[in-house]
Amino acid sequence: MLQFEWVTGALGGLIIGAAGALFLLANGRIMGASGLIGGLVDGSGRDSWKERAAFVGGLFLVPAILAFAVGGGQTHVSPNLWIVASAGILVGIGTRFANGCTSGHGVCGISRLSMRGIVATVFYLIGGGISVLLFRHILGVI
Amino acid sequence: MRLVFAALSGGLFGTGLFVSGMTDSRKVQGWLDIFGDWDPTLAFVLGGAIIPMFFAWRLTEGRRPALGGVFPPKPPVRLDGNLIVGSLVFGMGWGLAGLCPGPAIASLSFGGQSGLVFALAMVVGMLVAVPLRARLDALPRPA
Numbered sequence: 513m514l515q516f517e518w519v520t521g522a523l524g525g526l527i528i529g530a531a532g533a534l535f536l537l538a539n540g541r542i543m544g545a546s547g548l549i550g551g552l553v554d555g556s557g558r559d560s561w562k563e564r565a566a567f568v569g570g571l572f573l574v575p576a577i578l579a580f581a582v583g584g585g586q587t588h589v590s591p592n593l594w595i596v597a598s599a600g601i602l603v604g605i606g607t608r609f610a611n612g613c614t615s616g617h618g619v620c621g622i623s624r625l626s627m628r629g630i631v632a633t634v635f636y637l638i639g640g641g642i643s644v645l646l647f648r649h650i651l652g653v654i
Numbered sequence: 655m656r657l658v659f660a661a662l663s664g665g666l667f668g669t670g671l672f673v674s675g676m677t678d679s680r681k682v683q684g685w686l687d688i689f690g691d692w693d694p695t696l697a698f699v700l701g702g703a704i705i706p707m708f709f710a711w712r713l714t715e716g717r718r719p720a721l722g723g724v725f726p727p728k729p730p731v732r733l734d735g736n737l738i739v740g741s742l743v744f745g746m747g748w749g750l751a752g753l754c755p756g757p758a759i760a761s762l763s764f765g766g767q768s769g770l771v772f773a774l775a776m777v778v779g780m781l782v783a784v785p786l787r788a789r790l791d792a793l794p795r796p797a
Contacts, residue, residue: 522701532663532703535659536707540718540722566660600758600771602779604783
């Protein structure tokens with residue numbers, strides 16, 4: 513049975529890919545969220561900070577408008593701030609060590625048949641699977 | 655013009671994340687929950703996103719970006735500890751909260767206190783990564 517959420521998932525995916533294609537073909541840049549944000553945060557992307565800030569601004573603003581206009585803005589993230597803070601620190605450190613996240617390695621890397629992108633995706637999927645197994649099924653905290 | 659297209663790309667990325675349901679941590683954790691109630695939506699999202707990007711990469715061959723500059727060269731294939739351990743650590747955090755960097759920013763306006771704390775902690779993690787990486791790189795390597 514094809515579920516509605518799979519269709520909206522694929523449609524949203526196509527839009528994400530179109531965003532990456534636009535950023536690549538127009539600006540000549542790889543659409544990797546962690547790299548674009550990280551370069552702003554640690555100053556390593558100082559010479560392109562305006563472009564990075566414009567991208568992050570659009571990424572923040574348009575979903576804000578959509579959620580306000582059509583509703584459906586629900587993240588269901590844990591209310592336990594210790595869990596959330598720990599997760600954020602792991603994501604921040606991990607993506608900078610790996611030089612990429614789901615958008616950079618996953619979307620942009622795999623589509624280029626980049627071995628680094630494919631290997632990174634395999635390992636963050638393994639990490640995510642272990643994490644949910646450990647924290648949901650063994651420890652029962654999420 | 656570069657800023658306009660950067661903002662447009664970011665806005666389109668956010669739209670895609672919102673439409674696909676990737677700003678909902680339950681869908682992400684559902685995908686990673688292979689021993690529980692598995693949700694395959696994320697595979698449709700990633701698959702859908704790879705299609706336009708695949709053609710975009712093909713279009714870069716022998717061309718230059720529309721707004722000037724050069725396309726990013728393919729980095730050398732270096733499958734080192736930073737890539738593998740970094741991805742594992744990222745994955746652990748991704749599964750724990752159900753958010754990765756893109757959706758964290760895209761959901762900031764409606765993610766409440768948890769969303770804000772996650773984004774701030776992510777920024778702290780990114781800042782910590784710089785000296786941590788420098789220190790680990792300076793360690794003597796086993797011969």
